[in-house]
Amino acid sequence: MHQSAAKWIASLLRDRNIPFLVCGGLAVRAYGSQRDLHDIDLFVPGEHFLSVVQAGQPFISKAAAHRQEEGWNLTYVQFKYEGVKVEVGKADGAQIFDAQNRAWVALNIDFSRYETVHLLGLELPLMLKKDLIWYKSVLSRPVDIEDVLAIR
Template sequence: MVQAGQEFVSKTAAHRQEEGWDLTYVQFKYKGVKVEMGNADDVRIFDVGDQAWIKLNIDLSRYKKVRLLGLDLPLMLRGDWIRYKSMLLRPVDVEDISAIHEEA
């Protein structure tokens, strides 16, 4: 994916612990939309409710296929996405949750 979308990379593939996340990912900006792809191994997020870093167990059998840059890619299901965004609860997460509810 990184090779196919090289011209759209806005954050290079690297391990980062920032803004409630601890994972390896790459970020693209494609047609004005941020698209993030991460490694599902050993992902941790900061749960604001418990005030602790927790392992994010991603069920890789649950996804929707989307086509992007000529590739079929797995996309996290809406409910799973809302669940982890609800743990982070940064201002951007609250906006994202609100937007996805409006879309439904």
């Protein structure tokens, strides 16, 4: 299921020459975690966000909007493709909650910093391991701590 959803979103983005970075659980899996995958998370540059929303319109399960939830403060859209949630975040202005300092901090997504990994039958651009460890350490939710331990 995750393979066809990943193939769908990667094709949608590549057909439009939209840069993207895979983060979250799928990236953690690529770096060695064994935990179950719940969804596919990725970021696109702000100037491409609306075209992603329009292109994926038939599969929207959560409308594109700015949300502040579970340690995240960002604009994203959620698609559901063959039962799999695919969340695409707008990189511009994205923030995460620093659990230790109790403050919002910028999540500076740099699309020139990635590692291409063969995953789910695709070549995917992943957030660098050190960047993933940084943001998951800052968030420090139980799942993030588990992820950091698994990929270190």
